[in-house]
Amino acid sequence: EIVLTQSPATLSLSPGERATLSCRASQSVSSSLAWYQQKPGQAPRLLIYDASNRAAGIPARFSGSGSGTDFTLTISSLEPEDFAVYYCQQRSNWPPFTFGPGTKVDIK
Amino acid sequence: QVQLVESGGGVVQPGGSLRLSCAASGFTFSGYGIHWVRQTPGKGLEWVAFIRYDGTNTYYADSVKGRFTISRDNSKNTLYLQMNSLRTEDTAVYYCAKNRLLGSYFFDSWGQGTLVTVSS
Numbered sequence: 654e655i656v657l658t659q660s661p662a663t664l665s666l667s668p669g670e671r672a673t674l675s676c677r678a679s680q681s682v683s684s685s686l687a688w689y690q691q692k693p694g695q696a697p698r699l700l701i702y703d704a705s706n707r708a709a710g711i712p713a714r715f716s717g718s719g720s721g722t723d724f725t726l727t728i729s730s731l732e733p734e735d736f737a738v739y740y741c742q743q744r745s746n747w748p749p750f751t752f753g754p755g756t757k758v759d760i761k
Numbered sequence: 762q763v764q765l766v767e768s769g770g771g772v773v774q775p776g777g778s779l780r781l782s783c784a785a786s787g788f789t790f791s792g793y794g795i796h797w798v799r800q801t802p803g804k805g806l807e808w809v810a811f812i813r814y815d816g817t818n819t820y821y822a823d824s825v826k827g828r829f830t831i832s833r834d835n836s837k838n839t840l841y842l843q844m845n846s847l848r849t850e851d852t853a854v855y856y857c858a859k860n861r862l863l864g865s866y867f868f869d870s871w872g873q874g875t876l877v878t879v880s881s
Contacts, residue, residue, distance in 0.1 A: 687867040689806075696856055696871035697806065708861075708869060740806055744866035748820040750796070750808040 655679055655746050657753035659739075665761040672728040674756045676741035681721045685745035688717055688726045691755075692737045700739075701726060728758075736760050763787040763870040765857050770875030777847050777879070783840040783857030783872055791815070791835040794860040796868060797842050799853035799877075809855070810842065814863065825851075847879045 656679040666672055676686065684704040689697035699708040701717035704724060714729040728735055741753040769781040783795070797809040810831040811820045819831050830843040840857050854876050858868035 689868075696858075696874055697868070698871075699861065699867060699869045702861060702865070702867040702869075742806075742867070747866065748808075748811070749822050750811075750866060752806040752808070754805050 654749060655682060655743050655751055657741050657743060657751055659741060659753040659756045661756060662754070663757045663759060665759055666731055667761045668731050668733055670731050672726075672731055672735070672758055674726040674728075674739055674758070676719075676724040676726070676753050678722045678724075678743060678745075680746070682743040682745035684720045685743055686717075686719070686724050687742045687744070688715075689740045689742065690735075690737045691740065697740060731758070763859065765859065765870055765872035767855060767857055767872040767875040770855065770877045772878045772880060773847055774881050775847060775849055775879055778843070778845045779847065779877060781842040781844065781855055781875060781877070783842075785838045785840065785857075785859075788859070788870075790833075790838040792863065794863070794866075795833065795840045796858045796860070797829075797831060797840075798856045798858050798868070798871075799851075800856070800874070801853045807853075811866075812840070844877070847877075849879050851877060852879045853877060 660675045688701040691697040705717045738755045764786045766784045796811045812831045828846045832841045854874040856874045857872045859870040861867045861869035
């Protein structure tokens, strides 16, 4: 099973700042990685798939990069609605599909 | 637009059974693989099961294998999860989620979730 770790666990930032979130896989997943955003009481929302492709309707301030074992989600300038929990997910070696434990982006 | 609506959650005793449903609309249900993903209260996400678009193959997490069964009725645009021998650790919000594309295995649409509580 591929284990995903995310860092930091919590990121405290102000609106307008840049957010950089990390996801590391226990073995190579090539570019088979996605990022999701989840707000309280809501289902996750797909942001990025195949490491760097924005899903439909996702603003350009969200970008993904990386391949192999190290991946990054960047939010170029935080909007108030971006404060949420972010998860990465791999589909390279399944079953199972696995998720990281999440990074909470909260308001400083 | 794509809509997935789960139902069937509730409170059940350990060892009991429950069947969840996921009603789909707004897309060609029979053309997409669908997953069940769960989230324990205050915790992260765990993939539970997957069924191919035509129901020919199913896959399970080790934690539920032999106890849960995923199935679908393409004539009714509905996905199911039969959960037997429930344990306290199965307590979670259960989401159905759709593959982004055939063979994509990223989840581009999710339901609102249904809460399953296993407690005596």
